[in-house]
Amino acid sequence: MGRRPCCDKLGVKKGPWSAEEDKKLINFILANGHCCWRAVPTLAGLLRCGKSCRLRWTNYLRPDLKRGLLSEAEERLVIDLHARLGNRWSKIAASLPGRTDNEIKNLWNTHIKKKLVKMGIDPVTHQPLKQQPSPVPSQSIVTAESRSDDQTHSHEHEGQVPSSDNTSPAEASSDSGSTDALLSSLLEDSTSVPQLDDIWQLTTSEDNYGSTGAGADQMPWDDNEGIYEWLLDYQEFIVADVESENLEGERSTNGTSSR
DNA sequence: AACGCGACCAACCGCCACATT
DNA sequence: AAATGTGGCGGTTGGTCGCGT
Secondary structure, three states: OOOOOOOOOOOOOOOOOOHHHHHHHHHHHHHHOOOOOOOHHHHHOOOOOHHHHHHHHHHHHOOOOOOOOOOHHHHHHHHHHHHHHOOOHHHHHHOOOOOOHHHHHHHHHHHHHHHHHHOOEOOOOOOEOOOOOOOOOHHHHHHHHHHHHHOOOHHHOHHHOOOOOOOOHHHHOOOOHHHHHHHHHHHHHHHHOOOHHHHHHHHHOHHHHHHHOOOOOOOOOOOHHHHHHHHHHHHHHHHHHHHHHHHHHHHHOOOOOOO
């Protein structure tokens, strides 16, 4: 009530981000971090609202994003967590390093949901559908069985399908042994992905800037082109890496095509 | 070759929770 | 305690692409 919008509609650009805008945002955040998203567009010289900048950064530009299809383990974890948390994508995403809530939400809505329906599982309640569905793909069976096998069934008390009420039971992690195991294996898997976090910490730490005596307008690198291109290269590398991992995984598990 | 359709995904919108004044 | 500001979340939309007919 009486609350003004996050940004003026006037003079604010909307729609897809251009490479130039990405570059500006990346450069600004690498140099300054994001103390206040509302101020970011002004300071970075972008005609965007702060919210848009934040979304662009967290969902797309952040260097620690994995991107690409979910691995089978990740997918299983998503299904499992969704059974307990419902559509709390941010909480689910928190358990999947390098994945964003938006990405998981998209993946859920596009194929995981359909996959569950094919398997005869209601994607909302995670209960078997009343009417028996058509034939089930073999890989899907594996997923379903493994889910019901290593899952404690604790979430199958009906109330668990979350309305916006209770505070996430999984965070208490009292009943999440299987999920923890999954997560652990996931984290182990993720070691194959280059750990950018360390680099990231270095590149964003005030110490590094401060020690060089460089001001906010002076990057620690010779030019910003370098880090920008490096970021893009990195993202492409991750995509390729994840895709090849998925391909191998599919081959080794005699997997069906995911699409 | 052209068209239609569905899948995918980036981005927007509105609301909410929390912090600050 | 109320008002206000900000960040974050989840739902939804719209554009693009690929595939089938």
